[in-house]
Amino acid sequence: MRESTLKPQAAEPHLPGETGVWMFIIGDVVIFSLFFGVFIYYRAADVALYAASQLTLNQVLGAFNTVLLLSSSWFVALAVHAARHARARLSARLLVAAAGCGIGFVIVKYFEWSEKIGAGYTLVTNDFFMYYFLLTGIHLLHVLIGIGVLSFLWSVIVKGDTSENTIVVLESGASFWHLVDILWIALFALLYLMR
């Protein structure tokens, strides 16, 4: 293929990572947009049930998870920046911090779900909890895959190689991790906050 996806261009504004990654990211956004659209559509038909069920959610844990993912995204952005300045060791450490926040998100989610299931709410309780468990579950799967991606990025940068190819790999993985973050912010707003 001539459309060389491995261009440096670090100084100029450009599409981060390789072009192909954006095919996945846009595709994933389309699927989640369907999730959000369907949720809003069915919610409008029974606002009382959704509002009452929403009150049982733990907004503090939800907000804490939002902070965790935002920090994590920030660490990843810093890691890419460090790699561009040939500071591979710093970049690797920042990726560890980012993955740590991701693991924190999973742990918080575990306690949040346990609390709900312990109180008798499951995905067959009502429509709101169906969406709550399925959408946060599918998102959690993204977080787990993302932690895998961050580990892979770490294994690349820890070798000390900050060539253009490595930067493109870092940017591609970082773009996916930002997607995971943005999807969570949309989910947090829809499930926990929307009145």
Next chain:
Amino acid sequence: MNSKSQMVCIWGGFGFAAVCLMGFILAGFIPPMSPSLSAREIAAIYSENTLSMRFAVLLIMTSAGFICFFVAGIASQLQRIEGGTGPYTMAQISAGSLTALIFVFAAVFYTQAAFRPDRAPEFIRIMNDLGWTTMLMTFAPFIFQNFAIALCILSDQNETPIFPRWVGYYNFWVAVSFIPGGMLTFFKTGPFAWDGLFVWWVPFTMFFGWYVLMFFIVRKAALTGVPGTT
């Protein structure tokens, strides 16, 4: 490698999509019957359309064979990436073969729903349930076939890659769109039931879209790979 034999196998992808879709249309599966229907209602569907159901299921059964050829067509290109039959090529073959088996088993169950129209409605419904569950909940083989193809394409070290890299990411995307399929086990109505948006319509569109798109992509890769055919 023989270019003609490759082409025969690759056309299997097109054959599958065409024959299977004809089967689905003839069976009246678009849109699917709701899982919330009573046993009597399900039995009525099969007793009113016994003959067309039997023919439709034969088409679905036939289409499964075409999958095997297409899996071989894809494998021939993955071999070029791996420089022989590597792990991803083998993973693609085994996961792809299991996908074909899904259609074989689903066809057997649907056939039994139409086999004896005088059976008690409950028995007809259980065969119908088995057919739909086999068809739609079995996301894993297809997803892992996507993964094998995606990982293979993204690991391509050739000077001129066999596939464009976006095809790898496209396969990851198709895989992700299939994950909600497993949710049909929990619901009889709504978007996660077997006639819902995320278990039927999205996977249905992505699945047949994948066969058509991959047919053209693999065909192009094979044509550029065989000297004298470009």
